[in-house]
Structure formats: structure tokens, C-alpha cells
Amino acid sequence: MSIAASIAIWFLFFVAVAFVSLSFGVRTSEEVGGETVAGQADSAPHRFDVGRHVLRSAVIATLLFVLYDLNWTYGWVGIESFDFYHRIFTNDG
Numbered sequence: 001m002s003i004a005a006s007i008a009i010w011f012l013f014f015v016a017v018a019f020v021s022l023s024f025g026v027r028t029s030e031e032v033g034g035e036t037v038a039g040q041a042d043s044a045p046h047r048f049d050v051g052r053h054v055l056r057s058a059v060i061a062t063l064l065f066v067l068y069d070l071n072w073t074y075g076w077v078g079i080e081s082f083d084f085y086h087r088i089f090t091n092d093g
Contacts, residue, residue, distance in 0.1 A: 014061035
């Protein structure tokens with residue numbers, strides 16, 4: 001796999017993890033005991049730490065990418081692992 005492909009795949013992992021983890025560890029102003037601004041949604045975060053979120057997403061994306069790359073290199077899980085039709089309806093194993 002080329003360096004450019006590796007960077008692109010890592011970035012896809014990063015974006016997916018960043019999006020999925022947006023709601024984890026966020027507290028509302030009501031939970032913290034802070035004041036709300038007029039017109040603010042009740043579910044709005046009190047303080048969103050972008051640096052912490054990016055760092056957490058980068059670490060998780062790196063771990064997932066390492067697993068992906070190891071699977072790409074050693075072929076632990078291949079497309080044949082998801083061929084449920086032949087496992088269930090035929091005698092191919």
C-alpha cells in the first residue's frame with residue numbers, strides 16, 4: 001500500500017471516529033451548574049474542548065488503522081469470511 005493511500009485511509013478513520021465520538025464526554029450547562037445563554041439549546045455543550053477531541057480521535061483512528069494495515073498485510077479476515085451463502089446453503093464448507 002502506498003504512503004498516499006495509507007494517509008487517505010487513516011484520514012477516513014479519523015473523520016469517522018471524530019464524528020461518532022462527538023457526543024461522548026460532553027456535559028451541558030445544566031449538568032455543570034453554569035448559566036445558559038438566551039436561545040441556547042438545552043443539549044448544547046457547556047464547553048467543547050476541540051484539542052482533546054482531536055487528540056482522542058487521532059489515537060483511536062491510529063489504533064484502528066494499525067489493525068486495518070496488519071489485516072491488509074497478513075490477510076486475517078478476507079472477503080471469503082463474509083460469504084455466508086456458501087457456508088449455509090451449500091456443502092462447500
